[in-house]
Amino acid sequence: MHIEPGLVDGAKIFLSYVTAAGAGTYALHRAWITLREQGVASFTGRAIASTALVFSFFEILPHFPVGVSEVHLILGSTLFLIFGVAPAAFGLALGLLLQGLLVAPFDLPQYGMNLTTLLVPLFALEALARRIIPSGMAYVDLSYGQVLSLSLAFQGGIVSWVAFWALYGQGLTAANLAAISTFGGAYLLVVLIEPVVDLLVLGSAKAIRGLKGSKWVTPRLHSAA
Numbered sequence: 383m384h385i386e387p388g389l390v391d392g393a394k395i396f397l398s399y400v401t402a403a404g405a406g407t408y409a410l411h412r413a414w415i416t417l418r419e420q421g422v423a424s425f426t427g428r429a430i431a432s433t434a435l436v437f438s439f440f441e442i443l444p445h446f447p448v449g450v451s452e453v454h455l456i457l458g459s460t461l462f463l464i465f466g467v468a469p470a471a472f473g474l475a476l477g478l479l480l481q482g483l484l485v486a487p488f489d490l491p492q493y494g495m496n497l498t499t500l501l502v503p504l505f506a507l508e509a510l511a512r513r514i515i516p517s518g519m520a521y522v523d524l525s526y527g528q529v530l531s532l533s534l535a536f537q538g539g540i541v542s543w544v545a546f547w548a549l550y551g552q553g554l555t556a557a558n559l560a561a562i563s564t565f566g567g568a569y570l571l572v573v574l575i576e577p578v579v580d581l582l583v584l585g586s587a588k589a590i591r592g593l594k595g596s597k598w599v600t601p602r603l604h605s606a607a
Contacts, residue, residue, distance in 0.1 A: 385451055385492045385499070385544065390551030397550070398494030405501035409471040416468040424597035428465040431598065432473020433480070435461065440481045449565030450548040450558070455572055458504055458536040459529065460580050463521045464587065466600035467508045474500045495547050503539025510535045518606045522588035529580040530573075537573050541566045 390398065416425045436456070445454045461470035475497055482490040489496065514531055515524065545562045552558040587593055587603055594604040 385495045401498040402494035412468040428469035429472040432469045433476040436473045436477025448568040449561035451544045453568045459532040499543040503536045507535045521603045530577040533576040
């Protein structure tokens with residue numbers, strides 16, 4: 383995924399360094415908590431798996447430029463439900479970085495914007511999950527309505543941040559507003575697809591008995607909080 387080159391340039395791009403630093407600091411905080419509670423091996427394994435999946439999502443799954451950015455099936459809520467917030471955050475950050483280094487070096491100047499656009503919605507999703515998922519419920523038992531809410535939080539956050547960067551960089555012109563609207567409308571397709579993918583993945587995880595207690599998934603996947 384990428385914010386289009388040139389959408390935010392000059393001195394304005396400094397703001398993306400600030401927002402990315404804030405998001406990265408919170409990701410490190412959540413990683414420290416995960417390391418203390420679940421160990422280095424578990425966190426590292428999940429972060430590597432998440433990174434590999436994110437890179438695959440960016441490069442293999444269908445994606446196309448629309449308006450001010452690209453539409454991707456990033457599956458942020460799926461990563462969160464399977465691996466937990468900290469490994470998912472590291473996966474998004476490192477997968478995005480690998481894409482820039484190996485495939486799309488023209489995206490690297492926008493890395494701060496793209497990182498913010500992915501991580502802040504993930505953390506908003508985490509906050510929503512604490513409110514709508516009862517402490518006695520494992521993730522494999524979530525309903526369609528619950529996973530839809532999580533997907534809306536993540537994808538809605540992405541659209542909101544992309545819109546912010548576009549308005550910040552290009553202002554309230556008619557052409558810019560039209561491009562933002564086109565991008566937001568296209569992302570409705572992702573919102574329709576992601577909850578179905580979540581339920582399929584959760585159903586598979588529930589059926590695979592060997593995953594319960596595995597260090598490769600978040601403990602909350604099969605157990606209550």
